[in-house]
Amino acid sequence: MKKNLSSEKALKVMDTLNLKFGKILYNYFPDLKKLLKNTDDKRHQSYIDYPREYIHLFSILSFLFRVKSSNTTSISLLGRKTIDNINALLNTNLDKIINNGTLSYFYNYEDYSSDELLKIPTKLIKTIIRKRTLEKYRLQNKYYLIAIDGTGIASFKTRHCNKCLKKTRKDGSVYYFHNVLTAQLVINSGYTFPIDFEFIENTDNKKYNKQDSEYNAFKRILPRLIKKFPQEFFCLLLDGLYADSVIMSKIPNRWKFFIALKDKDFKTVNEDFDGLKKLLKKNYVEYGEQSFNFVNDMEYKDCKFSIIESKEPHSSPNAKSPTLKLKYLTNFHITKSNVIKLLNKGGRLRGIIENEGYNVLKNYYFLEHLYKIKSLEAIKSTIVLACLAYTIFQFIIIGTCKSKDNVKFIFKTLNAFTNKLKEMFINYSLGDFKKNMRISFDSS
Ligand SMILES: [Zn+2]
Numbered sequence: 001m002k003k004n005l006s007s008e009k010a011l012k013v014m015d016t017l018n019l020k021f022g023k024i025l026y027n028y029f030p031d032l033k034k035l036l037k038n039t040d041d042k043r044h045q046s047y048i049d050y051p052r053e054y055i056h057l058f059s060i061l062s063f064l065f066r067v068k069s070s071n072t073t074s075i076s077l078l079g080r081k082t083i084d085n086i087n088a089l090l091n092t093n094l095d096k097i098i099n100n101g102t103l104s105y106f107y108n109y110e111d112y113s114s115d116e117l118l119k120i121p122t123k124l125i126k127t128i129i130r131k132r133t134l135e136k137y138r139l140q141n142k143y144y145l146i147a148i149d150g151t152g153i154a155s156f157k158t159r160h161c162n163k164c165l166k167k168t169r170k171d172g173s174v175y176y177f178h179n180v181l182t183a184q185l186v187i188n189s190g191y192t193f194p195i196d197f198e199f200i201e202n203t204d205n206k207k208y209n210k211q212d213s214e215y216n217a218f219k220r221i222l223p224r225l226i227k228k229f230p231q232e233f234f235c236l237l238l239d240g241l242y243a244d245s246v247i248m249s250k251i252p253n254r255w256k257f258f259i260a261l262k263d264k265d266f267k268t269v270n271e272d273f274d275g276l277k278k279l280l281k282k283n284y285v286e287y288g289e290q291s292f293n294f295v296n297d298m299e300y301k302d303c304k305f306s307i308i309e310s311k312e313p314h315s316s317p318n319a320k321s322p323t324l325k326l327k328y329l330t331n332f333h334i335t336k337s338n339v340i341k342l343l344n345k346g347g348r349l350r351g352i353i354e355n356e357g358y359n360v361l362k363n364y365y366f367l368e369h370l371y372k373i374k375s376l377e378a379i380k381s382t383i384v385l386a387c388l389a390y391t392i393f394q395f396i397i398i399g400t401c402k403s404k405d406n407v408k409f410i411f412k413t414l415n416a417f418t419n420k421l422k423e424m425f426i427n428y429s430l431g432d433f434k435k436n437m438r439i440s441f442d443s444s
Contacts, residue, residue, distance in 0.1 A: 006409060006410050006411075006412075009409075009410045010410050010411055010420070013400050013401060013410060013411075013420075014420055014424060016400070017400055017420065017421060017424045018085075018424045018425060018428055018429065018430045018431060018433075019430065019431045019432075019433055020396070020399050020400050020437065021396060021400075021421070021424075021425065021430065021433075022088070022089070022430035022431065022433025022434075023399075023433045023435060023436075023437040024392070024395045024396055024399050024437065024439070025089060025392070025433075026433050026434050026435075026437075027436060027437050027438075028127075028128060028131070028133070028395055028439075029124055029127075029392065030127070031123060031124070031127060032057075032120075032124065032388075033053055033057075033089070033090055033091070035119075035120045035123055035124070036052065036053035036056040036057060036117075036120070037051070037052065037053040038116060039052055039053075039056065039116040039117050040052075040112055040113040040114070040115065040116055040117075041106075041112075042109045042110065042111055042112050043106070043109065049094075049096075049098075049102075050094065050098050050102065051090075051092065052106070053090055053092075054086065054090060054092055054094065054098070055098065055102075055103060055106050056117070056385060057086060057089065057090060058073075058077070058086065058098055058103065059103065059381075059382075059385045060385050060388050060389045060392070061077060061086075061389075061425070062076070062077060063385060063386045063388075063389035063390075064389040064392060064393055064418070064421070064422075065077065065418060065419075065421065065422035065425070066415065066418050066422075070100055070103075070104065071100060072100075073100050073103065074097055074098060074099050074100050076422075077097065077422075077426060078097055078426065079425075079426025079427045080426070080427055081425070081426060081427055081428055081429055081430075082097060082425070082426045083095065083096065083097060084429060085425060085426075085429065085430045088429075088430055088433075089430070104374075104378075107375070107377065107378035107381050107382070108374045108375045108377075108378045112375070112377050112378075113377060114377045114378075114380040114381045114384065117380075117381055117384050117385070118197055118380060118384050120384065120388065121193075121194050121195050121196065121197075121384065121387055121388065121391070122195050122196050122228055124388070124391065125185060125193055125195045126228075126229075128193070129144070129232060133439070133440075133441070134185065134187055134193075134441065136441070136442065137187035137188060137189075137441070138233075139235050139256075139341075139342070139345060139346045140338075142233050143233045143234060143235035143255075143256050144185055144232060144233065144234050144235070145185065145186045145187070145188075145234075145235050145237055145346065145349055146183050146184070146185055146186070146195070146225070146234045146235065146236050146237065147183070147184050147186050147192070147236075147237040147238075147349070147350045147352065148181060148182070148183045148184075148218065148221065148236060148237070148238055149181070149182060149184075149239060149350070150179050150180065150181045150182075150200060150214035150217070151179065151180060151182070152177055152178070152179050153178050153179060153180050153379060153383055154177060154178045154379050155175055155176065155177035155178075156175065156176045156177065157175060157176075158176065159176050160176055160178075160376075161375070161376050162202070163178075163201040163202050163203070163376055164176040164177065164178065164201070164202065165177050165178065165179065165200065165201065165202060165211055165212065166211070178199065178200070178201060178376065178379060179199075179200040179214065180197055180198070180199050180200065180383060181197070181198040181199075181200060181214055181217040181218060181221055182194055182196070182197055182387075183195050183196040183197075183221060183225060186237070186349050186350075186352045187441060188345050188349055189403075189441060190352060190404065191394045191398075191441065192352055192394075193391050193394070194387040194390070194391065195225075196221060196224065196225060196228070197221075197380075197383065197384065197387075198217040198218075198220050198221035198224075199217070199380065200212050200213065200214055200216075200217045201376075214241060215241060215242070218238075218242060218247070219250070222250055222251070223250075226252055226255075233254060233255065233256075234255045234256070235255065235256040235257065235258065235346060236251060236255065236256070236257040236258070236259075237257075237258050237346075237347065237349060237350035238257060238258070238259045238260065238350070239259075239260050239350065240259070240260045240261065240262045240265055242259050243259050243260065243261050243262070243265045243266045243329060244266060245300050245301045245302070245303045247259070248303045248305060248329065248331070249301075249302060249303055251331070253331075256330065256331055256332055257329070257330060257331055258328040258329070258330045258342075258346055258347035258350070259328060259329040259330070260326075260327070260328060260347075260350070261307065261327045261328060261329050262327070263327075266300075266329075268300065269298065269300050269307075269329075272295075272298060273295055273298065273307045273309070273327075276295045276298070277293050277295060277309070280295055283295060283296075283334075283336070285336050285339055285340065287340045289312050289313055290310055290311070290312040290340070290344075291310065291311050291312070292308060292309070292310045292339045292340065292343065293308070293309045293310075294306060294307065294308045294309070294334040294339055295307050296333055296334055304331070305329050305330060305331055306329075306330050306331070306332060306333060306334045307327065307328065307329055307330070308327070308328050308330060308334055308339060308342065308343055308347065309325065309326070309327040309328075310325070310326045310327075310343050311323050311324070311325050311326075312324050326343065326347070326348055328343070328347040330342070330347065332346075393418075395439065396421065397417075398439050398440070398441055399437070399439040401417070
């Protein structure tokens with residue numbers, strides 16, 4: 001009889017799925033319980049059934065297992081072993097499962113603050129950096145790649161709170177919304193790990209004309225990252241919004257950056273580059289179908305920088321132009337020998353955050369459906385909990401199947417894999433997971 005290779009592999013993965021899940025949390029997220037406990041809780045503590053770390057972990061699990069609706073969270077996670085497994089992870093002694101109403105009540109409670117919850121991703125990534133798990137993916141063996149990008153998280157037809165951003169459409173209708181700027185550590189095999197958030201929101205509801213912006217949010221998140229990561233070397237990957245001397249001058253010298261530069265932006269600098277490019281014909285390299293031009297020692301106001309430009313055939317047949325042109329401002333000194341790697345393994349990886357990070361968070365974790373979002377603090381909590389689930393999920397993929405491609409080969413879809421993960425977690429014991437385990441992102 002012909003063997004079905006993928007189903008045999010699936011059974012093998014499922015055999016150790018629970019144990020590895022527990023081991024990954026135990027080895028790579030050892031402070032998670034403590035951090036979840038050290039968060040805000042406005043409930044009267046003598047009347048509570050469920051401690052806050054339980055509520056947060058339960059929420060993370062519901063994202064991890066892709067529960068689609070807030071109304072079905074509790075029933076979706078109900079299984080013979082759910083409570084035992086959560087107790088084992090948290091060292092708690094609960095005997096029942098939380099209901100959806102209690103979850104929603106917790107996050108929407110008056111004056112509840114998501115501040116401490118929002119600090120958790122940074123702390124977890126610091127631990128992972130300390131463990132040197134992602135060290136191999138540093139650019140030039142030194143710089144962790146950090147993409148910073150904004151995205152929409154919620155929108156409303158009527159004003160939702162006094163911090164809402166407001167926009168008028170062309171037809172005159174008005175809508176209200178919330179956006180967030182996220183810093184994510186990206187690695188070139190296509191994984192992204194959220195490390196910090198800055199919400200784009202108005203502070204004074206009388207000044208409608210002076211709205212907060214992504215650009216301003218960047219000016220707030222940058223000094224915080226510099227302060228939070230005093231030892232680490234980062235290379236920031238930024239989009240064209242930040243192509244100016246103000247932003248470049250704020251990035252510390254010990255850090256690097258790639259800022260996407262469009263032809264229409266930063267005119268004088270673009271013109272200088274076009275002129276110098278013609279003169280510096282030696283600063284040209286070809287690699288397969290790609291070609292690279294670069295100019296070093298450019299200046300604008302007090303900033304010194306280089307520019308790399310690459311051209312290659314567009315991979316998408318629907319593209320407007322047959323040639324894909326990428327251009328970046330950077331503070332790396334470009335040479336013929338480093339230009340290919342800097343662009344292919346550095347500058348252009350910002351695309352990952354758009355293709356992977358946000359799409360996954362928005363479509364995969366159904367952000368807008370969960371917890372009957374009411375308050376802004378509940379929205380913020382939802383974002384950070386989904387991001388934590390996403391980080392853990394990527395470790396589970398690597399720890400159990402070695403890569404996303406393998407997951408797709410063995411389980412056909414990420415969704416099917418997630419279903420198995422949930423099925424195992426709610427029905428079978430995690431086992432003796434408090435043992436060492438090392439995983440490697442190498443083979444992906
Ligand atoms: Zn609002």
